[in-house]
Amino acid sequence: MSTFMIAGLQLNLVNNEDNFYRIREQVVLAKKRFAQLDMVVLSELATFGSAPRFAQTLPGDAENRFCQLALENNIYLVTGSLYQRIDDQIYNTTSVISPDGEVICRYQKIYPFLPYETGITSGNDFTTFNIPGVGCFGLSICYDMWFPETVRALSYQGAEVVIHPTLTNTIDRDVELSICRANAAMNQCYMIDINATGDLAVGKSIVVGPGGEVIHQAGTNQELILVEIDFDYIRRVREQGWQGLGQPLKSFRDKNIQFPQYHQNLSTSALSKLGPLQKPGSSILDSSEN
Numbered sequence: 001m002s003t004f005m006i007a008g009l010q011l012n013l014v015n016n017e018d019n020f021y022r023i024r025e026q027v028v029l030a031k032k033r034f035a036q037l038d039m040v041v042l043s044e045l046a047t048f049g050s051a052p053r054f055a056q057t058l059p060g061d062a063e064n065r066f067c068q069l070a071l072e073n074n075i076y077l078v079t080g081s082l083y084q085r086i087d088d089q090i091y092n093t094t095s096v097i098s099p100d101g102e103v104i105c106r107y108q109k110i111y112p113f114l115p116y117e118t119g120i121t122s123g124n125d126f127t128t129f130n131i132p133g134v135g136c137f138g139l140s141i142c143y144d145m146w147f148p149e150t151v152r153a154l155s156y157q158g159a160e161v162v163i164h165p166t167l168t169n170t171i172d173r174d175v176e177l178s179i180c181r182a183n184a185a186m187n188q189c190y191m192i193d194i195n196a197t198g199d200l201a202v203g204k205s206i207v208v209g210p211g212g213e214v215i216h217q218a219g220t221n222q223e224l225i226l227v228e229i230d231f232d233y234i235r236r237v238r239e240q241g242w243q244g245l246g247q248p249l250k251s252f253r254d255k256n257i258q259f260p261q262y263h264q265n266l267s268t269s270a271l272s273k274l275g276p277l278q279k280p281g282s283s284i285l286d287s288s289e290n
Contacts, residue, residue, distance in 0.1 A: 002230060002231050002232040003228050003229060003230050003231070004038050004039070004131070004134050004135070004228070004229045004231065005034065005036050005037050005038045005039070005226065005227070005228050005229070006037075006038065006039045006040075006041060006161075006192060006226075006227050006228075006229060007030045007034065007037055007039070007040050007041070007224055007225065007226050007227075008040075008041045008192055008194035008205055008207065008224075008225040008227070009023070009026050009027070009030065009040060009041065009042055009043070009194065009224060009225075010043065010194060010195060010196065010197055010203050010205045010218050010222060010223045010224075010225060011023065011026055011042070011043065011046065011196055011197065011198070011222055012196075012197050012198035012199075012221075012222040013043075013046055013049070013196050013197075013198050013199065013200045014049070014198065014199050014200070015049035015050060015051070015199045015200050016048070016049045016050075016051045016054075017048070017049070018047065018048060019046060019047055019048070019049070020047055020062070020065055023042060023046060023047065023069075024065075024069055026224070027040050027069055027073060027075075027077070028072075028073065030224055031073040031074075031075060033224075034226060037075060037226075038075065038076060039075060039076040039077070039078065040073075040075055040076070040077050040078070041078040041080075041163055041165065041192055041194050042077075042078060042079055042080030042165060042194065043080045043165050043166060043167055043194050043195050043196040043200070043201065043205075044080050044081045044092070044141055044142050044165040044166050044167035044195075044196075045080060045081050045082070045083070045092070045167050045200075046079070046080035046081075046165075046196060046200075047062055047079070047080070047082060048062075048082070048083070049199075049200055050117075050167065050200070051083075052083050052090050052119055052120065054082075054083055055082075055083035055084060055085040055090045056082070056083075056084070056085055057084070057085055057086070058082070058084045058093060058095065058103075058106060059103065062079075062082055063079065063082065063095055063097075063103065066079050066095065066097055067097050067101040067102070067103065068101060070097040070098065070099060070100075070101050071099065071100060071101030073099075074099045075099055076096065076097065076098060076099060076104075076131070077096075077097045078094060078095075078096050078097075078139075078163050078165065079094060079095045079096075079097070080094065080165040080194070081093055081094045081109070081141055081165055082095070083120075084106075084108070089121040090119060090120055090121060091108040091109065091120065091121050091123055092108065092109035092112060092117070092120055092123075092141060093106050093107065093108050093109070093123075094106065094107045094109075094139050094141055094163075094165060096129055096137075096139070096163075104129050105127055105129045105139075106127070107123070107125075107127035107139035107140075107141070108121075108122075108123025108124075108125070109122070109123055109141040109142070109143075109144060110122055110123050110124065110126075110144050110147075110150060111143045111144045111146070111147055111150070112143065113142065113143040114277055115277055115278050115279045116279070117143075126138070126150070126153045126154055126157060127139045128154055128157045128158060128159045130158075134231065135160045135161065135229075135231045135234075136157075136158040136159050136160050136161075137159060137160070137161045137162075137163055138151075138154030138155070138157065138159030138161070138162045138163070138189075139154075139162075139163055139164075140154065140162055140163070140164045141164070141165055141166070142164075142165070142166040142167055142168065144164075145164060145166075145176070145179055145180060145183060145193075146176075146179060148182075148183065148186065151183040151186075151187050151189070151191075152186070152187055152252075154187075154189075155187035155188070155189055155249065159189060160189055160190065160231060160234050160235075161189060161190040161192065161229055161234075162183070162184075162187075162189055162190065162191050162192065163192050164180070164191055164192060164193045164194070165194055166193055166194065166195045166201075167195065167196055167200060167201050168195055168201050168202060169200065169201045169202050170202075173195070173202050173204050174204075176193070177193075177204065177206050177217065180193045180206050180208055181206075181208050181212045181214065182212065184208040184209065184210060184211075184212050185210075185211060185212030185242070185248075186248055187248075187249065188210040188211075188234065188237050188238045188242070188248065188249050189210055189234065190207070190208065190209060190210060190229055190234060191206070191207070191208040192207055192227070193205055193206045193207070193208070194225070195218075197220055197221060197222055197223075198222070202220055203218055203219060203220040203221065203223070204217065204218060204219070204220065205217070205218040205223070205225055206218070207225060207227045209233075209234075210233070210234045210237040210238070210242060211237060211242030211243065212242075213242075215227055238250075
């Protein structure tokens with residue numbers, strides 16, 4: 001099987017309430033409209049929004065509802081993410097569910113958006129999964145993409161498609177589009193970057209091919225983004241270079257080098273001068289109050 005069809009759902013969602021019925025409606029409509037659909041991808045924290053008070057254990061009620069939805073529609077379903085409670089810690093966790101309604105894997109966001117995504121514990125494991133007869137997929141969430149080591153680690157583990165739910169409602173969304181393209185080009189992989197719209201985020205989801213080429217960039221309204229992943233194409237790009245040009249994965253593989261930033265003590269580096277990781281203060285307001 002060379003091709004695999006994915007629908008990214010950029011949905012108009014409401015913060016701090018249960019959006020499952022909205023999500024369910026759009027998933028059912030997508031499958032009814034496109035019978036050949038293989039996978040649906042949601043945006044980060046799509047179900048309840050950005051409030052950690054909705055955290056629940058996994059498996060749990062929300063994930064179970066998604067399992068039933070995947071089963072009923074015979075699709076792979078990427079839940080975007082849910083806040084997952086483990087003892088006294090909360091993680092930002094993506095679940096991947098098979099057409100049989102079974103959870104294939106879960107991925108805990110490695111880089112919470114600090115100092116703003118407070119109270120969320122960082123995951124430590126890079127997660128890939130294989131779909132038999134199709135290919136290898138990797139998982140990344142929102143701010144993870146800003147650290148090129150994360151997508152490189154997924155590519156190193158064989159990921160040909162990186163599924164990247166995000167939740168961005170800020171001015172740096174345009175910057176993220178360029179980061180997404182760069183990650184795709186550097187790692188010769190597809191990037192499926194799905195954002196929400198409405199109350200939660202600004203949209204502008206993007207799908208990028210293994211040469212960094214934009215396959216589709218959404219606007220700011222609700223949208224179903226349908227893309228056919230061509231695994232023969234990506235494997236040819238990795239072997240021969242995009243348009244017959246650079247082969248960065250092979251160069252990375254073949255260069256025996258120890259990168260200093262991963263072996264030196266960072267406390268003695270230039271990064272130690274940046275100060276603590278905390279929310280920026282407002283010196284103007286502080287001075288006006290004195």
